[in-house]
Amino acid sequence: MSGMEKERFFVGNWQLADAGLPLGVNSSSGADQLPNSFVNLGWEHAMRQNSHAHIESALSSLVSSPSFNAPAGNDSVVIRELIGRLGSICNSGDASPSSRYHSPRASYYSTPLNSPPKLNISGADHQQQGMLVNPTADAQFELFAESAASKLGFAEAGKLSRVSSSQSLAAPSGKEVTVSDAVMEMPKFGRGRVSKWPPPEASSASGKLPAVVAENNGRKRKAAPKGKGKASPSSSLAMDPPPKEGNPDSKRRKQAEASAADRSPTVSKPKTEQNSSDDGQKPTENDNANPPEPPKDYIHVRARRGQATDGHSLAERVRREKISERMKLLQDLVPGCNKVTGKAVMLDEIINYIQSLQRQVEFLSMKLATLNPQLEFNMVCLLPKDMHQADVPLPQQVFPLDTATSPFSFAQQSLKIAETNRFNTHAAKNQLDSSIQLPPIVGLTDATNYLGNSDKDDLWYVIQTGFARSQEAPFSPQTLRAE
Amino acid sequence: MIMAFHFLGALSHIQKTTTHSTFVFRCHRIRCAAYTSMALSTGAHSAWSRALLRQKPRRGSLRKRTVILQRPRKRAVRLEEDCQDGADVLRRLVPGCDGMDSAELLDETADYIRCLEEQVSLMRSIVNVISLNFNPKS
Numbered sequence: 001m002s003g004m005e006k007e008r009f010f011v012g013n014w015q016l017a018d019a020g021l022p023l024g025v026n027s028s029s030g031a032d033q034l035p036n037s038f039v040n041l042g043w044e045h046a047m048r049q050n051s052h053a054h055i056e057s058a059l060s061s062l063v064s065s066p067s068f069n070a071p072a073g074n075d076s077v078v079i080r081e082l083i084g085r086l087g088s089i090c091n092s093g094d095a096s097p098s099s100r101y102h103s104p105r106a107s108y109y110s111t112p113l114n115s116p117p118k119l120n121i122s123g124a125d126h127q128q129q130g131m132l133v134n135p136t137a138d139a140q141f142e143l144f145a146e147s148a149a150s151k152l153g154f155a156e157a158g159k160l161s162r163v164s165s166s167q168s169l170a171a172p173s174g175k176e177v178t179v180s181d182a183v184m185e186m187p188k189f190g191r192g193r194v195s196k197w198p199p200p201e202a203s204s205a206s207g208k209l210p211a212v213v214a215e216n217n218g219r220k221r222k223a224a225p226k227g228k229g230k231a232s233p234s235s236s237l238a239m240d241p242p243p244k245e246g247n248p249d250s251k252r253r254k255q256a257e258a259s260a261a262d263r264s265p266t267v268s269k270p271k272t273e274q275n276s277s278d279d280g281q282k283p284t285e286n287d288n289a290n291p292p293e294p295p296k297d298y299i300h301v302r303a304r305r306g307q308a309t310d311g312h313s314l315a316e317r318v319r320r321e322k323i324s325e326r327m328k329l330l331q332d333l334v335p336g337c338n339k340v341t342g343k344a345v346m347l348d349e350i351i352n353y354i355q356s357l358q359r360q361v362e363f364l365s366m367k368l369a370t371l372n373p374q375l376e377f378n379m380v381c382l383l384p385k386d387m388h389q390a391d392v393p394l395p396q397q398v399f400p401l402d403t404a405t406s407p408f409s410f411a412q413q414s415l416k417i418a419e420t421n422r423f424n425t426h427a428a429k430n431q432l433d434s435s436i437q438l439p440p441i442v443g444l445t446d447a448t449n450y451l452g453n454s455d456k457d458d459l460w461y462v463i464q465t466g467f468a469r470s471q472e473a474p475f476s477p478q479t480l481r482a483e
Numbered sequence: 484m485i486m487a488f489h490f491l492g493a494l495s496h497i498q499k500t501t502t503h504s505t506f507v508f509r510c511h512r513i514r515c516a517a518y519t520s521m522a523l524s525t526g527a528h529s530a531w532s533r534a535l536l537r538q539k540p541r542r543g544s545l546r547k548r549t550v551i552l553q554r555p556r557k558r559a560v561r562l563e564e565d566c567q568d569g570a571d572v573l574r575r576l577v578p579g580c581d582g583m584d585s586a587e588l589l590d591e592t593a594d595y596i597r598c599l600e601e602q603v604s605l606m607r608s609i610v611n612v613i614s615l616n617f618n619p620k621s
Contacts, residue, residue, distance in 0.1 A: 319586060326589035333596050347569035350592060354576050357599040364606035365513035369506055371613045372498050 486598075487605055489520035494609070517606060521598045529594045530587070534579025 308314075327346055331337045334353045340346055493516030501509045522535035573588060574580045577595045580588050 319584075322586045323589060326586060326593065330589060330593050330596070333593055344566040344569060347566050347573065350596075351569065351572050351576060354573075354592070354596060354599065357596065357603055358576070360603045361517050361599070361606065362510075362514055364603065364610055365517055366510050367610050368494065368513050368606065368613075369509040371610065372494070372509070 486520050486524035486601060489523045490516060490602070490605060491609070493517075493520060517602055521602045524601075525594065525598055529591060530579045530583070531577050531591050531595050532579075532598075538578075 323343075327343060330350055331340070331346065334350055337346060337349050340349055494513065497509065497512050497516060501512060504512075518535050522532035525532040527533055527536070570585055570588060573592060574583070577588070577591050580591050583591065
């Protein structure tokens, strides 16, 4: 439960962490000097309140802060060792990228740090110290390891995941021993050769970790950092099992989450390999620590379980999904198509709707054609409210006039009025609402331009449309009446 | 808004120039004006609007300002094999969608429907204005 709370707070604190805001910096007394401001995010609170988070923060501060001063405590000694070693390894291995990685890493890792201040895990006592007891904490460490794996390069990730697995191992068994074991084993494997790492004999969760790392090694790594940067790892990764989240997924996260239910750890691996072999044109990336830009010209697709994985059917599936997406959009456009399912019926409905709309256009144009010669529409642009009084008599004079009699004077009048007063649709709306007797007068926002264009005309039409959506309502009953 | 501007301008133009024409001719002109204003308001980024503007070079410069290159389709895949005749009818209805595959066709259809609805509502409101204007006075 505390783990779940933690997860929640992770997600909630995600943006805070990402923004890099130093939350609750060093507010605790007796706080040691933490080198990085990122790590300071609630770290001290974590230290004091909950040693559970203590370990997490300690581990996460491994990578972000090389010189870490742990507060006094039995386990803290071990942690310090661990941290020192890992920090040294991390820093020694990758000097320049690690500096780059500090901030994103810290932002990721600080999420657990942020949570403890809010979390009142008062129940967490120092009995749990040193080791992760909760399986959810393990999962979170896997998350971090996962994200670490994608972001940092796989050496550190391997180490971190190793640490977490050792931590999970340590939970049932002894305490400092396993931690120190982890510490010992860390320096053994060099950079990038995590696959040699013997899979820990512990839970299946930790057993996944080498698969994670190995898979990550084998796959193209380009999109993973960006992908992880985008999605909230705790939520998305918690949904999908960690091995699934590789590079190809980051590009189509929607589809990944949609078909998350279909995936299984064992099946996806051969599929993804087929995937990668199919999209052989994809530039395969070497095992750089730099996360290059994800390729944008290809749409990466994951084959679902139990479905064909050759290139044609994959492409076809993509297209089918696209088409169904668009059909959904069309369903929203066409009224009354919510109950209709199936492409054929839907298409028929769409066709009917388009035909009816086109028929309406024809009908209305007929109406306009009949109406036009009968009505000499000398329409005045509707003025803003302050000129409303002046407007009211004007149309009444104008409309009975024949066009031939006084077009120019009227045109000039309207021109002047239009120029002096900028009308807006809001004013028009109010006036239309208030003046039903006054014929709704239509005009244009750029009426002056229009006037300038057509000053040669005998007839002067300045029409102001108040045809905004809100005005359709008063119009529609009239429409029904008229038609 | 752009649609209203164009359409009303076209209406006024038609009003001026076709006082002696037949009713049918005027109907046709108004209808063409409606479609042209639809296409003008959409711009050139829809295939149907481009096709409409090609048919009717009337108002302003109708050069396609941005030449939208269609990426070369490997095959004009019509994935809706089961509703192929529906897709054909749709292609006939929506202008300028001849060589398209189903996905783009549906995109164009959605755009076209939206514009059509707007145009219909605009014309309806104009008719209302005119009829309201006309009826109480006569």
